[in-house]
Amino acid sequence: xxxxxxxxxxxxxxxxxxxxxxxxxxxxxxxxxxxxxxxxxxxxxxxxxxxxxxxxxxxxxxxxxxxxxxxxxxxxxxxxxxxxxxxxxxxxxxxxxxxxxxxxxxxxxxxxxxxxxxxxxxxxxxxxxxxxxxxxxxxxxxxxxxxxxxxxxxxxxxxxxxxxxxxxxxxxxxxxxxxxxxxxxxxxxxxxxxxxxxxxxxxxxxxxxxxxxxxxxxxxxxxxxxxxxxxxxxxxxxxxxxxxxxxxxxxxxxxxxxxxxxxxxxxxxxxxxxxxxxxxxxxxxxxxxxxxxxxxxxxxxxxxxxxxxxxxxxxxxxxxxxxxxxxxxxxxxxxxxxxxxxxxxxxxxxxxxxxxxxxxxxxxxxxxxxxxxxxxxxxxxxxxxxxxxxxxxxxxxxxxxxxxxxxxxxxxxxxxxxxxxxxxxxxxxxxxxxxxxxxxxxxxxxxxxxxxxxxxxxxxxxxxxxxxxxxxxxxxxxxxxxxxxxxxxxxxxxxxxxxxxxxxxxxxxxxxxxxxxxxxxxxxxxxxxxxxxxxxxxxxxxxxxxxxxxxxxxxxxxxxxxxxx
Amino acid sequence: xxxxxxxxxxxxxxxxxxxxxxxxxxxxxxxxxxxxxxxxxxxxxxxxxxxxxxxxxxxxxxxxxxxxxxxxxxxxxxxxxxxxxxxxxxxxxxxxxxxxxxxxxxxxxxxxxxxxxxxxxxxxxxxxxxxxxxxxxxxxxxxxxxxxxxxxxxxxxxxxxxxxxxxxxxxxxxxxxxxxxxxxxxxxxxxxxxxxxxxxxxxxxxxxxxxxxxxxxxxxxxxxxxxxxxxxxxxxx
Ligand SMILES: Nc1ncnc2c1ncn2[C@@H]1O[C@H](COP(=O)(O)OP(=O)(O)O)[C@@H](O)[C@H]1O
Ligand SMILES: [Mg+2]
Numbered sequence: 001x002x003x004x005x006x007x008x009x010x011x012x013x014x015x016x017x018x019x020x021x022x023x024x025x026x027x028x029x030x031x032x033x034x035x036x037x038x039x040x041x042x043x044x045x046x047x048x049x050x051x052x053x054x055x056x057x058x059x060x061x062x063x064x065x066x067x068x069x070x071x072x073x074x075x076x077x078x079x080x081x082x083x084x085x086x087x088x089x090x091x092x093x094x095x096x097x098x099x100x101x102x103x104x105x106x107x108x109x110x111x112x113x114x115x116x117x118x119x120x121x122x123x124x125x126x127x128x129x130x131x132x133x134x135x136x137x138x139x140x141x142x143x144x145x146x147x148x149x150x151x152x153x154x155x156x157x158x159x160x161x162x163x164x165x166x167x168x169x170x171x172x173x174x175x176x177x178x179x180x181x182x183x184x185x186x187x188x189x190x191x192x193x194x195x196x197x198x199x200x201x202x203x204x205x206x207x208x209x210x211x212x213x214x215x216x217x218x219x220x221x222x223x224x225x226x227x228x229x230x231x232x233x234x235x236x237x238x239x240x241x242x243x244x245x246x247x248x249x250x251x252x253x254x255x256x257x258x259x260x261x262x263x264x265x266x267x268x269x270x271x272x273x274x275x276x277x278x279x280x281x282x283x284x285x286x287x288x289x290x291x292x293x294x295x296x297x298x299x300x301x302x303x304x305x306x307x308x309x310x311x312x313x314x315x316x317x318x319x320x321x322x323x324x325x326x327x328x329x330x331x332x333x334x335x336x337x338x339x340x341x342x343x344x345x346x347x348x349x350x351x352x353x354x355x356x357x358x359x360x361x362x363x364x365x366x367x368x369x370x371x372x373x374x375x376x377x378x379x380x381x382x383x384x385x386x387x388x389x390x391x392x393x394x395x396x397x398x399x400x401x402x403x404x405x406x407x408x409x410x411x412x413x414x415x416x417x418x419x420x421x422x423x424x425x426x427x428x429x430x431x432x433x434x435x436x437x438x439x440x441x442x443x444x445x446x447x448x449x450x451x452x453x454x455x456x457x458x459x460x461x462x463x464x465x466x467x468x469x470x471x472x473x474x475x476x477x478x479x480x481x482x483x484x485x486x487x488x489x490x491x492x493x494x495x496x497x498x499x500x501x502x503x504x505x506x507x508x509x510x511x512x513x514x515x516x517x518x519x520x521x522x523x524x525x526x527x528x529x530x531x532x533x534x535x536x537x538x539x540x541x542x543x544x545x546x547x548x549x550x551x552x553x554x555x556x557x558x559x560x561x562x563x564x565x
Numbered sequence: 566x567x568x569x570x571x572x573x574x575x576x577x578x579x580x581x582x583x584x585x586x587x588x589x590x591x592x593x594x595x596x597x598x599x600x601x602x603x604x605x606x607x608x609x610x611x612x613x614x615x616x617x618x619x620x621x622x623x624x625x626x627x628x629x630x631x632x633x634x635x636x637x638x639x640x641x642x643x644x645x646x647x648x649x650x651x652x653x654x655x656x657x658x659x660x661x662x663x664x665x666x667x668x669x670x671x672x673x674x675x676x677x678x679x680x681x682x683x684x685x686x687x688x689x690x691x692x693x694x695x696x697x698x699x700x701x702x703x704x705x706x707x708x709x710x711x712x713x714x715x716x717x718x719x720x721x722x723x724x725x726x727x728x729x730x731x732x733x734x735x736x737x738x739x740x741x742x743x744x745x746x747x748x749x750x751x752x753x754x755x756x757x758x759x760x761x762x763x764x765x766x767x768x769x770x771x772x773x774x775x776x777x778x779x780x781x782x783x784x785x786x787x788x789x790x791x792x793x794x795x796x797x798x799x800x801x802x
Contacts, residue, residue: 433655433657550700
């Protein structure tokens with residue numbers, strides 16, 4: 001391939017990036033996110049959002065260059081960066097010439113200020129933007145010339161500093177209270193003052209954090225294949241439990257609420273409930289390959305069962321304790337799973353998806369219906385559901401409720417993990433790959449499917465039961481199809497069939513948006529963007545399961561088509 | 566008493582009458598070929614025998630025992646295994662994992678390992694490729710794998726659906742050689758093929774299927790000499 005053509009490709013890529021960056025700016029995203037500082041007085045999240053576009057594009061563009069063009073890579077990157085800036089520069093200039101807000105309402109003076117780094121002169125500001133985009137894209141492309149280890153540790157540093165900056169407000173509060181509790185509140189405040197300013201990290205601490213993260217990242221990257229394999233299955237190596245990893249993790253999980261405080265514990269609990277659902281749906285979709293779009297039904301059934309059994313209000317029937325009701329909720333949900341399983345036995349793929357979607361709708365319609373109103377309260381829902389308690393200890397605070405969620409998640413993880421490697425797990429796998437062949441091999445499809453649906457439903461029922469008790473009141477509108485979609489998305493983002501993937505997926509899709517509350521109106525947009533980007537860049541998910549990875553990369557040249565032992 | 570006896574079966578896809586009264590039998594130790602053009606109903610016949618389709622009428626017996634009453638997943642325990650049309654290997658699993666899945670109906674670990682060795686002897690290529698992902702195997706290798714996987718169930722009767730489909734001529738010969746070898750090991754084979762010449766060459770007996778009906782039945786060699794077979798299936802004038 002000749003150099004000229006590559007330059008032309010870079011130029012085209014740059015225009016694409018430019019349009020994306022322009023959209024981000026003109027839609028008001030950049031300005032909105034500018035409210036979050038990353039490094040105090042230096043960069044905001046809004047700037048990151050605009051600049052990340054050419055940086056990522058330049059990185060990807062130069063990743064797979066041929067040998068002889070590799071040296072020129074950074075220059076291609078610079079071309080992409082400069083080209084990206086062109087539409088933005090035009091926007092800046094246009095905004096000084098006429099009232100562009102008649103067309104783009106969101107192109108406000110503060111957006112222009114953000115893009116020009118506060119330069120008064122639009123031409124100078126535009127030039128500054130162009131040069132900085134070109135420079136950053138140059139550097140981004142240049143990373144391919146660094147040794148792999150250094151490149152990766154630099155990324156670790158960058159991502160860490162971005163996260164620390166983004167969540168400065170929460171960190172401020174946490175550090176103040178943790179250090180305050182240990183060393184006294186004046187020390188806590190002093191540390192916070194040193195590290196943070198106006199909800200962002202200060203420049204010098206930022207450099208220190210970056211340096212530390214980069215160094216730690218460098219040390220942690222496995223050197224040899226052997227180490228790599230070891231770190232892959234860190235908990236159990238050759239059938240022996242690795243206490244060195246398990247114990248610190250267990251301690252961390254136990255003291256986590258102390259570190260997190262009330263707000264973050266609450267967020268963690270929500271993530272935990274979605275992890276539970278994700279693990280359940282992962283059995284149905286990931287292990288057994290049955291596309292279920294009505295999964296929220298079992299969540300609702302678990303929640304309503306808990307409500308009816310334990311509520312002290314007029315709709316509560318038995319006034320049971322949480323602990324007694326919990327297994328009943330799980331069983332009821334599992335039975336509902338069997339009930340769904342039987343009629344859809346003969347269905348596959350898209351038909352199955354539609355029928356399960358309908359099932360989910362039926363359940364949420366029933367919950368809101370007049371017919372069942374005397375039992376489940378219709379639109380008013382069920383109130384006065386007691387929180388879990390042991391003796392006089394009531395699990396009121398999120399920090400305490402955390403342990404209930406944790407126990408549920410650990411149990412579900414353990415069960416999923418054992419099932420995956422069991423005979424039943426192999427039955428699911430064979431069924432997922434080819435139903436006829438599986439049947440001819442002696443696998444009872446009916447039993448296998450129904451078990452997938454009912455075990456998956458049981459997990460979701462458990463999640464619903466905890467959810468009801470956590471909120472102390474439930475309403476039918478909490479159980480809509482969006483929940484099913486959310487759970488499915490988090491599995492896909494994490495990596496279908498992968499257990500760690502469920503955790504990562506839930507953290508990213510449920511946890512992050514909770515922490516970025518002020519952008520709630522853009523939540524679905526970000527969601528969509530993330531899914532599209534994921535499917536293009538990493539279709540196997542963040543933490544792909546072994547089997548799935550093979551499928552998607554079986555045709556890659558650099559992927560040795562070998563499955564591990 | 567024949568090992569497998571199919572008596573006047575009628576199989577439908579909804580309203581489509583795909584098998585219009587098929588009768589055939591397979592004796593123990595035989596290779597029986599079922600030949601016919603595309604759409605004749607060969608696959609339907611095999612799938613009906615394997616229990617994946619239920620005939621509306623007719624009987625299927627194995628050593629005198631009624632098979633229709635069993636669900637498909639019980640037939641492997643009766644000694645029937647199938648190599649499906651288009652191979653049907655588990656594309657995302659490795660060769661080894663595919664073979665292990667084939668032994669799903671069995672539990673003795675030692676015997677299973679011995680069987681894997683046997684399959685490797687039959688198909689040395691599979692041993693070389695044991696860690697490779699099945700979806701990345703060539704067509705011929707996938708056929709070997711599908712066959713090896715079926716053998717992992719240690720069947721008495723092996724149903725094979727067009728093993729030569731889509732393979733290069735040199736490979737086809739290899740496949741038929743292997744089928745004969747498997748048969749010599751004591752496995753009875755019902756073979757469905759469009760490649761009539763090869764299928765009849767290795768077969769003890771053959772049936773010719775046309776639009777859901779058996780139109781001819783004879784010794785393999787005799788069928789090869791039959792004028793109508795030569796015209797329709799062997800491309801001779
Ligand atoms: N799933 C199906 N639904 C409806 N008709 C089918 C189906 N499968 C096969 N048929 C029809 O049944 C007849 C026999 O098909 P098949 O057994 O696959 O033929 P062969 O294997 O000999 O090529 C054909 O007419 C075909 O169109
Ligand atoms: Mg066929």
